[in-house]
Amino acid sequence: MIKNFGSKLSELRKRKGYTQEELADILGVSAQAVSKWENDLSYPDITLLPEIAQLFNVSLDELLNDKAPETVLVPEQEKKDLNQMVLRIVVNSNDGDKVKVNLPMSLIKLGLEIGMQMPQVSNNESLKNIDFKQILNLVESGVIGKIVEVESADGDFIEIIVE
Numbered sequence: 001m002i003k004n005f006g007s008k009l010s011e012l013r014k015r016k017g018y019t020q021e022e023l024a025d026i027l028g029v030s031a032q033a034v035s036k037w038e039n040d041l042s043y044p045d046i047t048l049l050p051e052i053a054q055l056f057n058v059s060l061d062e063l064l065n066d067k068a069p070e071t072v073l074v075p076e077q078e079k080k081d082l083n084q085m086v087l088r089i090v091v092n093s094n095d096g097d098k099v100k101v102n103l104p105m106s107l108i109k110l111g112l113e114i115g116m117q118m119p120q121v122s123n124n125e126s127l128k129n130i131d132f133k134q135i136l137n138l139v140e141s142g143v144i145g146k147i148v149e150v151e152s153a154d155g156d157f158i159e160i161i162v163e
Helices: 005-016 020-027 031-038 046-055 060-064 105-114 132-140
Strands: 071-073 086-092 098-104 143-151 157-162
Touching: 005 031, 005 060, 020 031, 020 046, 046 060, 086 105, 098 105, 105 132, 132 143, 132 157
Parallel strands: none
Antiparallel strands: 071 143, 086 098, 086 157, 143 157
16 A cells, blocks of 8 residues: 555545544444544555545545546536636647646637647647547546657657646
């Protein structure tokens, strides 16, 4: 187990709005057991880990490791308003140029609706084949995180992240 299991469990529990007692009832353990897990004094039985992961809609990897998944499907009730989301484009070119662009998702949606062209994107060989309408559809369905990662034949590296 990792040393941060307790803090991760506590964060997941609070995000779902459960008390330690409620989580204990769901898992069939005592509230004291949950308290010990969250304080890294002990760990749950290995057979409970899949149930805990499923309860919080996380993978076992995410539950047990410090690294969160790069892409996540957010449940309907936890989705953010599109107006609060940002599309981040990061381009590291083979020439050594680094470009970072942060665009509100609402602007992307409006631009797509009116047929607006972004010359910085459409004139960039590495970005011109990226379907921003499809990215918008993914985001509207609840997908967030790293949506696109491309390394071109020229050695350019592109990431598109939605937060």
